[in-house]
Amino acid sequence: MPGLVAVAGATGYTGQRLIAQLADHPRWRSRALVREGSQGKAIFPLEQDFAVCSLDDVDSLTAALRGCSAVIQTIGTTQSQFKPGVSYETVDYGTTVALLQAAQNAEVRRFLLLSSTGAGQPLGAYLKWKARTEKAVRASGLDWTIVRPAAIVGPGRRAIQAGSLPFALLAKLPLLGRVGARLQAIDVADLARCFIRCLADQTTIGRTLEGRSLWQLVK
Numbered sequence: 001m002p003g004l005v006a007v008a009g010a011t012g013y014t015g016q017r018l019i020a021q022l023a024d025h026p027r028w029r030s031r032a033l034v035r036e037g038s039q040g041k042a043i044f045p046l047e048q049d050f051a052v053c054s055l056d057d058v059d060s061l062t063a064a065l066r067g068c069s070a071v072i073q074t075i076g077t078t079q080s081q082f083k084p085g086v087s088y089e090t091v092d093y094g095t096t097v098a099l100l101q102a103a104q105n106a107e108v109r110r111f112l113l114l115s116s117t118g119a120g121q122p123l124g125a126y127l128k129w130k131a132r133t134e135k136a137v138r139a140s141g142l143d144w145t146i147v148r149p150a151a152i153v154g155p156g157r158r159a160i161q162a163g164s165l166p167f168a169l170l171a172k173l174p175l176l177g178r179v180g181a182r183l184q185a186i187d188v189a190d191l192a193r194c195f196i197r198c199l200a201d202q203t204t205i206g207r208t209l210e211g212r213s214l215w216q217l218v219k
Helices: 013-023 058-065 089-105 124-138 158-163 165-170 177-183 188-200 212-218
Strands: 003-008 028-034 049-052 070-073 110-114 143-148 207-210
Touching: 003 013, 013 028, 013 188, 028 058, 049 058, 058 089, 070 089, 089 110, 089 124, 110 124, 110 188, 124 143, 143 188, 188 212, 207 212
Parallel strands: 003 028, 003 070, 028 049, 070 110, 110 143, 143 207
Antiparallel strands: none
16 A cells, blocks of 8 residues: 655645656555645645645644655745734744644654755855754754755746756766855756655665755655
């Protein structure tokens, strides 16, 4: 029987691609964690498994994670989305902490986090909260993997892709390749495949994938 993967942020840019790829996967299937009334914000596969829950409430999330083998956390926000109750602290950090506690309660060992390049040397509020979120994941006692893309491109994000082209070229150079690999944008389809490969790859447990270590999983 395929393993069940809970996807937090299922209506988001990366979450939707994960759901689509998991729908066709022979080993895994997905459960989309969604807020009340948010199912209509994205196009989901037929017969998609949903868990309607409050993404900052541990009890609600614990019930949603029952029976799952893994959690993939893709929830994040931007400063342009800030409003009362919405910030890096409440969204990026707060939902992750709640998911970690819920995973422990529901005995879900595998936890994968979408983070960002720069979290290891955080400058600015965004990266500082990413770093704090990563710290909580590492301290959870779960079998974690952290994925740090520089930027995520794909449909509707071609301008970002064009801006990151110089870094893709740098990644091919002997001396500057490491820097270029860290700053090169990743296509959302490749990022989703990376997460799915991590599910079955025990060598990614306890690792932060960034730059070349991330691209090795994309190939």
